[in-house]
Amino acid sequence: xxxxxxxxxxxxxxxxxxxxxxxxxxxxxxxxxxxxxxxxxxxxxxxxxxxxxxxxxxxxxxxxxxxxxxxxxxxxxxxxxxxxxxxxxxxxxxxxxxxxxxxxxxxxxxxxxxxxxxxxxxxxxxxxxxxxxxxxxxxxxxxxxxxxxxxxxxxxxxxxxxxxxxxxxxxxxxxxxxxxxxxxxxxxxxxxxxxxxxxxxxxxxxxxxxxxxxxxxxxxxxxxxxxxxxxxxxxxxxxxxxxxxxxxxxxxxxxxxxxxxxxxxxxxxxxxxxxxxxxxxxxxxxxxxxxxxxxxxxxxxxxxxx
Amino acid sequence: xxxxxxxxxxxxxxxxxxxxxxxxxxxxxxxxxxxxxxxxxxxxxxxxxxxxxxxxxxxxxxxxxxx
Numbered sequence: 001x002x003x004x005x006x007x008x009x010x011x012x013x014x015x016x017x018x019x020x021x022x023x024x025x026x027x028x029x030x031x032x033x034x035x036x037x038x039x040x041x042x043x044x045x046x047x048x049x050x051x052x053x054x055x056x057x058x059x060x061x062x063x064x065x066x067x068x069x070x071x072x073x074x075x076x077x078x079x080x081x082x083x084x085x086x087x088x089x090x091x092x093x094x095x096x097x098x099x100x101x102x103x104x105x106x107x108x109x110x111x112x113x114x115x116x117x118x119x120x121x122x123x124x125x126x127x128x129x130x131x132x133x134x135x136x137x138x139x140x141x142x143x144x145x146x147x148x149x150x151x152x153x154x155x156x157x158x159x160x161x162x163x164x165x166x167x168x169x170x171x172x173x174x175x176x177x178x179x180x181x182x183x184x185x186x187x188x189x190x191x192x193x194x195x196x197x198x199x200x201x202x203x204x205x206x207x208x209x210x211x212x213x214x215x216x217x218x219x220x221x222x223x224x225x226x227x228x229x230x231x232x233x234x235x236x237x238x239x240x241x242x243x244x245x246x247x248x249x250x251x252x253x254x255x256x257x258x259x260x261x262x263x264x265x266x267x268x269x270x271x272x273x274x275x276x277x278x279x280x281x282x283x284x285x286x287x288x289x290x291x292x293x294x295x296x297x298x299x300x301x302x303x304x305x306x
Numbered sequence: 307x308x309x310x311x312x313x314x315x316x317x318x319x320x321x322x323x324x325x326x327x328x329x330x331x332x333x334x335x336x337x338x339x340x341x342x343x344x345x346x347x348x349x350x351x352x353x354x355x356x357x358x359x360x361x362x363x364x365x366x367x368x369x370x371x372x373x
Contacts, residue, residue: 013355
């Protein structure tokens with residue numbers, strides 16, 4: 001297979017785009033497309049301070065590299081969740097994130113959940129009713145809280161995450177099967193700031209997972225290959241595998257699923273969040289001061305109530 | 307009938323495979339979706355139409371993460 005741009009040997013074939021590229025042109029293409037998505041969804045500018053959620057995996061390190069090369073002002077935030085799983089998983093991931101930052105002289109903020117809150121994610125999950133057999137749910141809740149809090153404390157303009165199209169399509173499939181209209185109403189690539197929530201953007205939302213992995217490999221960026229031990233058997237993984245089987249027979253299925261959803265979202269097919277930013281502003285958690293839908297103690301702080 | 311002279315490696319497992327078939331066919335034999343994996347030959351990414359050659363060691367990288 002040959003590169004569409006130069007005719008050299010291709011290293012990747014993106015069947016959904018009918019596009020094969022060589023290494024040189026792929027390493028140009030992915031940042032160009034990222035820039036295009038940032039502008040299309042009006043995510044952020046080069047004059048703003050951005051906080052990127054870094055996990056030490058392929059997606060977040062690829063995105064950090066791309067944003068850095070494009071000249072954006074991005075710091076990283078690594079949250080050490082205290083997950084071991086006989087792999088020393090969290091510490092290993094942190095080492096990859098730190099190595100990446102050190103090699104490029106970038107700022108990485110490290111936050112350790114156990115040091116900060118006295119318990120690791122698995123310990124919180126084991127202790128709380130909400131966390132029983134749902135470690136990923138606790139993990140997501142804690143990370144969302146910390147990202148928002150850290151961005152507010154550090155006066156960042158936006159939190160950036162490296163969610164890719166496979167992530168978005170899997171969540172979309174899950175929410176569609178549940179007919180969760182409320183969740184389907186907030187799947188935009190950009191969630192504006194308001195009511196105490198910092199703006200959130202997903203510049204990689206239109207890339208397949210395979211594409212960010214290819215970028216990371218071609219750039220020679222070391223990343224953690226092991227999976228989080230708690231992701232085994234997760235619903236998201238199950239949906240991703242199914243979507244990929246469909247994609248195998250019908251190239252472009254995942255892309256169409258996601259893009260047509262975004263069109264439907266734009267056309268008002270799903271209810272948007274009921275509370276206005278001003279209303280949410282009145283509904284702050286009395287303990288941490290972060291916004292909460294209920295107006296009482298937020299779900300994060302409830303994890304630590306005695 | 308070609309001999310099984312190709313080794314395909316995924317994580318800590320290795321699978322013998324015939325030479326003379328394209329990578330996508332080998333992945334189908336192993337029941338691995340091509341769009342969930344990248345393949346490296348001698349450290350270089352290769353596309354799924356690449357023919358497997360006698361003596362090849364193909365390293366697969368699983369790209370699906372979840373949690």
